[in-house]
Amino acid sequence: MLLAFADAVIEGAPELDRARDAVVDCLGEAAMVDAAAVIAGFDAITRVADGSGIPLEPEKAAATAGWRSHLGIDDFWARKV
Amino acid sequence: MRQELHNELTVAWQGLGATGEWWTGSERTAIALEARAARACALCRARKAALLPRMLDGQHASLTDLPPPALEAVHRIVSDPGRLSEAWFRDVVESGLSEEAYVELLSVVAIATAVDTFDRGRGSAPRPLPGARSGTPTRRRPRGAKPGLGWMPMLAPEDVGAEDPPLYASAGRIGGNVHRALSLVPRAMMQFWDLFETMYLPQAAMRDFAREYRAVEHAQIEMLAARVAVLNQCVY
Numbered sequence: 001m002l003l004a005f006a007d008a009v010i011e012g013a014p015e016l017d018r019a020r021d022a023v024v025d026c027l028g029e030a031a032m033v034d035a036a037a038v039i040a041g042f043d044a045i046t047r048v049a050d051g052s053g054i055p056l057e058p059e060k061a062a063a064t065a066g067w068r069s070h071l072g073i074d075d076f077w078a079r080k081v
Numbered sequence: 082m083r084q085e086l087h088n089e090l091t092v093a094w095q096g097l098g099a100t101g102e103w104w105t106g107s108e109r110t111a112i113a114l115e116a117r118a119a120r121a122c123a124l125c126r127a128r129k130a131a132l133l134p135r136m137l138d139g140q141h142a143s144l145t146d147l148p149p150p151a152l153e154a155v156h157r158i159v160s161d162p163g164r165l166s167e168a169w170f171r172d173v174v175e176s177g178l179s180e181e182a183y184v185e186l187l188s189v190v191a192i193a194t195a196v197d198t199f200d201r202g203r204g205s206a207p208r209p210l211p212g213a214r215s216g217t218p219t220r221r222r223p224r225g226a227k228p229g230l231g232w233m234p235m236l237a238p239e240d241v242g243a244e245d246p247p248l249y250a251s252a253g254r255i256g257g258n259v260h261r262a263l264s265l266v267p268r269a270m271m272q273f274w275d276l277f278e279t280m281y282l283p284q285a286a287m288r289d290f291a292r293e294y295r296a297v298e299h300a301q302i303e304m305l306a307a308r309v310a311v312l313n314q315c316v317y
Contacts, residue, residue, distance in 0.1 A: 002301055006308045009202040012120075020204055030296035033082050036202030038297065038305045041280030044195035045259065046315035048273065050162040051187045052262035053170065053232035056317060073316070 001026055002035055009039045082203075089279040090199065093192050093272060094208055100216030102266050103182040104189070107213035111145040112186055113193040114210055115155040118144040125160035134164055150176035154183060158190050163314025170232045180233040181222055181265055188269035195276055226265050236264035246271060253284045259317065281306070 001022045008016040023032040056064075068074050097113050098106045119125055122142040128134040134157070141156045150173045157165060174180060197207055225240030238249045238256035248267040252274065254260045263270035278284070282302065286294045295302065 002297075002305060003308050005202075006305050007312065009198060010309060010312045012201065016201070017204070020202070028296065030082075033086070033203055034295040034297045035301070035305060036199050037086055037280035038295075038302050039202055039309055040195045040197075040199035041277045042306045042309035043198040043313065044191040044273070045277055045281075046310055046313040046317075047158050047162045047194060048187060048191050048262050049259055049317035050165050050313070050315055051158050051170075051190075052184075053167050054230060054258040054262050054317060057258055 005032075005035060006039050009036065010043060086279050089276050090196055093276040094196050095211045096272050097189060097192060098211035098213045100214060101185050101189075101218055102221055102268055103179070103185045103218050105213070105218060106216060108147070109185075109189050110210050110213045111147050112151070112155055112189040115143065115145050115147055115152065116159050116190045116193040117197065117207070118142060119156040119159035122156055122160065125156050128157075129161045134161055135169075148177065150174075150178040151182075151186060154178060154186055155190055158187060159194065163316075167232050181220070184233060184263055184265045185269045188263050188266065188273045191273050192276060195280060199280070222265065223267060230258060230261060233265055235261040236267065237261065248274075252278060255284060 001019075004015070005019040005023050007013065008019040013019075020032060023035060027035075055061075098110050100106050101109050104112065119141070124137065124139040124141050127139070128137050131137050141152050143152055145152075147155070153176070154173050157169065170183070173183060178186070200207055223236045223240075223242065223245050225242055225245070226234040226236045227240065228234045236245065236248070238254075241247070241249065246267045248254070248264060248270050249256050249260065251271065254274065260270075260274070263273055282294055286292075290299055293299065297305070
């Protein structure tokens with residue numbers, strides 16, 4: 001339900017009202033507001049990261065090497081054009 | 082809504098109309114308006130769907146008189162952030178937008194995006210743009226900024242001078258790469274991070290799993306963050 005809310009907010013989907021109501025019904029109004037704040041904050045900070053060319057810190061890269069390889073995330077860099 | 086969130090949203094939004102380091106207040110509000118326009122731009126939509134964004138030429142659907150490299154920067158940062166590249170950034174700079182002006186523009190776009198996305202999420206209408214205040218940008222670049230980490234020079238915590246604002250120390254920021262991303266324009270960095278930490282979590286709360294700081298739990302927060310990063314194709 002939170003993921004559906006995130007998807008609808010980012011995509012501006014017609015389902016947004018229903019997704020928002022589902023979060024309010026399940027977790028309450030305050031949780032919906034804080035969830036919207038997290039979604040909005042990361043909608044922005046992803047642009048800061050991708051718009052500045054910063055690399056992943058070496059210690060984070062080392063700590064996540066296994067699962068990044070397993071999920072194929074490293075291949076995403078090759079698609080940057 | 083938490084009072085601190087309400088307050089910080091107001092401060093950040095009104096701050097878009099204040100004189101910046103590299104842009105005037107009216108130029109900053111124009112950047113925010115352009116960030117909204119980009120969501121309905123036909124060229125941006127076509128480029129987003131294209132195999133290679135640079136395959137398509139054309140004009141952005143603009144609502145302002147911002148110069149072309151600024152228009153291109155705002156529209157691409159809004160519409161297709163996951164495929165921005167250093168080559169694209171170099172093109173923008175060589176077209177006449179300075180590195181410092183680009184960084185402040187990035188901060189303004191990020192703040193406008195954060196506030197507009199939040200309002201959309203909670204079911205509120207978009208806010209009226211803030212009034213632009215008069216003033217002349219200082220055009221001050223931090224002396225300690227050095228190239229090498231990202232596409233533009235950045236100011237590391239150990240290189241912050243006495244003449245610089247306390248961009249890391251003021252909020253206990255550790256100086257991770259994402260903290261440094263906007264540091265070429267310290268005040269622009271602080272304006273964004275003051276808002277972001279209120280929406281997400283401040284540094285000290287991120288790994289304090291003994292306490293919940295929001296009405297959603299740490300695990301729910303991180304799940305939402307990861308989902309948005311995927312939707313925006315953010316590799317960092």
